[in-house]
Amino acid sequence: MLMQADFPLIEISIADQALRLSTLDACHLFSVSTAAAGVGERDGSGQTPRGWHRVRAQIGDGAPKGTVFVGRRPTGEVYNHRLAQQHPQRDWILTRILWLQGLEVGFNRGDGVDSMRRFIYIHGTPDSEPMGQPRSHGCIRMRNADVMRLAELVYPGTLVWIQPHSFSAIPCLNID
Secondary structure (H helix, E strand, O other): OOOHHHOOEEEEEOOOOEEEEEOOOOEEEEEEEOEOOOEOOOOOOOOEOOEEEEEEEEEOOOOOOOEEEEOOEEEEEEOOHHHHHHOOOOOOEEEEEEEEEEOOEOOOEOOOOOOOOOOOEEEEOOOOOOOOOOOEOOOEEEOHHHHHHHHHHOOOOOEEEEEOOOOOOOOOOOOO
């Protein structure tokens, strides 16, 4: 049986390119974009790691929508089309960052596989970027409004389950 301490819970389905947030009174479903290179835990792989994680740090609370982050610090820029043209190769990390820490030693935590040392985040991306398609460099990208909403509902320590399977077998239900 789930206890109050188990909520909120973030689940990410690689197959569905979706993030599901379950709280005690609601279930939220968001479209995401995970790694173009698929799933995997190895350093330098560019893949989205699987398994149990937790939100280690939440960065950007109160920052305007579209705030640009480099090295987890706001640059003072707010994303726009002109800025994108000036920096066409930049991997845009916008609005909020939920920095993930792996919880499974030897799988997604520790030497050669550490999600936190790989700087794996849930973060905002330009709204022009497609969701529902794997296109990131390993992180979980979200629409800016969606990542702002997610950040309002979670906190450091929130559990995150990243799995390759579809949510279709377990529907998003409100929890009584």
